[in-house]
Amino acid sequence: MAVDQNSEEKTALKRRGLMFILSSPSGAGKTTIARKLLAADDEINLSVSATTRPMRPGEVDGKDYHFVEQPHFDAMVEDHAFLEWAHVFGHSYGTPKAQIWNGMKEGRDFLFDIDWQGTQQLNQRASEDVVPVFILPPSIDELRRRLIARGTDAPKVIEARMERARAEISHWSEYRYVVVNDDVESCFAKVREILHAERMRRERQTGLVSFVRELMAGPPPGA
Ligand SMILES: Nc1nc2c(ncn2[C@@H]2O[C@H](COP(=O)(O)OP(=O)(O)O)[C@@H](O)[C@H]2O)c(=O)[nH]1
Numbered sequence: 001m002a003v004d005q006n007s008e009e010k011t012a013l014k015r016r017g018l019m020f021i022l023s024s025p026s027g028a029g030k031t032t033i034a035r036k037l038l039a040a041d042d043e044i045n046l047s048v049s050a051t052t053r054p055m056r057p058g059e060v061d062g063k064d065y066h067f068v069e070q071p072h073f074d075a076m077v078e079d080h081a082f083l084e085w086a087h088v089f090g091h092s093y094g095t096p097k098a099q100i101w102n103g104m105k106e107g108r109d110f111l112f113d114i115d116w117q118g119t120q121q122l123n124q125r126a127s128e129d130v131v132p133v134f135i136l137p138p139s140i141d142e143l144r145r146r147l148i149a150r151g152t153d154a155p156k157v158i159e160a161r162m163e164r165a166r167a168e169i170s171h172w173s174e175y176r177y178v179v180v181n182d183d184v185e186s187c188f189a190k191v192r193e194i195l196h197a198e199r200m201r202r203e204r205q206t207g208l209v210s211f212v213r214e215l216m217a218g219p220p221p222g223a
């Protein structure tokens, strides 16, 4: 029956969701690239982290981050509510578990803006589902210029971020992909290509084995 065939085909080609990670030293542009990707791609959802850092102008609670007090964050750690969490720049950041696991099972993809510590933890927990991408600035001077131009941090905070940048960059080789964010449009295009190619990987297409089996079970060519 035609209806059955259609639904069978859909099942056969279903794929498991992936965890697309963007990391970089602060100011290299990962939030910019992440926002462009979310706007351009209907199939990827942002993993909204919880953080104890203060909200920046223009940020929205529940959309950019869940802004929480330290006791609330600590209680979530106690309850094992995070897939991963870490201290960054004197604040706590963590990925709430609930939204991710259910979505992944339904084949939804998630975008993570997390640091190298979180990437290591996700790699340990779900390496097959993880696609780690590291964004590099074109130069250290340009990194400082971008942090200043962003206008969200006091000079002391900018210097702290610059000091940390080298330590963060030292983790570049733990990532499957590394992209230099010189021109934002060309960096975005590369990141998008990575996402598209990763979606096509054989291992992610959960129904492929039965699909190919059925394909091979058909009549031989010319029959
Ligand atoms: N491990 C981990 N890192 C996070 C999480 N959320 C954000 N981060 C990282 O924390 C760092 C600081 O983020 P943020 O305060 O937004 O400043 P930004 O680096 O200037 O965007 C960045 O490297 C983020 O990728 C999280 O849930 N887990």
Ligand SMILES: Nc1ncnc2c1ncn2[C@@H]1O[C@H](COP(=O)(O)OP(=O)(O)O)[C@@H](O)[C@H]1O
Pocket (backbone or CB within 6 Å): 024, 025, 026, 027, 028, 029, 030, 031, 032, 033, 146, 147, 149, 150, 181, 182, 183, 184, 185
């Ligand atoms: N390719 C680029 N060229 C020039 N400025 C950029 C580029 N990418 C991002 N920026 C700017 O640099 C600043 C830092 O970018 P942001 O995305 O906030 O970095 P991160 O999330 O890595 O801390 C922002 O003001 C952003 O508009």
